[in-house]
Amino acid sequence: MKLPLTAHTRRPWRSHAFTQDFRTEDVWSFRTPGAGPDDFPVMLAAIRAGAGSAEQSPPARFLFAVRWKLGALLGWDRTDAGLGARVRSLRDRLPDDLRESAEGFAFEGMPLTPVYRLADEAVLELANKTVHALMHLGWVPTGDGGHELRMAVLVKPNGRSGRLYMALIAPFRHLVVYPALTRQWEGAWRDRALLLGGTAPRQ
Template identity: 70%
Template sequence: MRVPSTAHTGRPWRIHDLTRDFRVQDVWSFRTPGAGPDDFPLMLAALRAIDGPAGQSLPVRLLFWARWKLGDLLGWDRPATGIGTRTASLRDRLPGDLRSAPVEPLGSDGFTSVYLLGDEAARESANKTVHSIMHLGWVPAGDGEYELRMAVVVKPNGLLGRLYMAAITPFARLIVYPALTRRWEAAWRDRAHLLTLQP
């Protein structure tokens, strides 16, 4: 479910000090019935268990296929446009205590880990159009339970980036994020089964 930006900006996340020149694009909440305050690592493990495009719905797979084809054609995703080349990593901004924090294993979603804490994690991706941060936070949901929140925080690269974000946002909000919500909430419900399949 999409929630107001204040659901992210109103919490004392460490990411805020690192992204003052970024803007919040979207914030989504994911129901995790029965989750407690210490279950964030379990949720992340369940998400890693479903990592990859295979389980995505057909509309989402088609959208990503079209995006990657367009990116190939226009050179948006060349290595020279990514993290550590055109775009400095957010890790370069980390204070000392976060530099020593663990990072998540590399996934197949195009994002690399910035830091991982007990109740929040940040991942980043960049190309010719935009530098994107996916922030995951673990928050109280009432009645002693907790839920996952995802904030997408972006820094568009000039006019191209602003046009790109304007073009993709309706598809993200209407198709991609609702599908992601169903998939991530199912991962929590199926976590016991998923984690038994992990090597």
């Protein structure tokens, strides 16, 4: 479900100290019924266990395939346009206590590099010729005593072409990509016991 940008910007995330020059683009919530305050690592593990491209919907797979084809044709994803080349990684801004926190943390099928992970938030990043983007995942209390996953996308477009690119893909993000992620990630939570080696039935 789409949320106002303030649902991210007004929460006391550690990431705010390192992302002042990024713009909050989207905020989305994912329902996790029965989740408790310490279940963020369980949610991340369930997402990783079910995050292969085969789990994506056909429209989402098609859009990503088109995006990678265009990127190859236009040189958007060349190595010299990415992290450590065109832009410095956000990890270069981190204090010592966060630098090693993301070891072993990544999502299969997503071209995202881990930045850091804490008990209630995590950040991943990507950079190409059009944009330097961050995915912030946060674990947030809900009004009914539970918790839910929230995702915020923060961006730093690369000039006018980057701003145009973000404007052009906005409808696809909202109508295809984020709803597909919702089905995938909420399903991963429901199936977490099976995905992580247990035998509990779906909720």
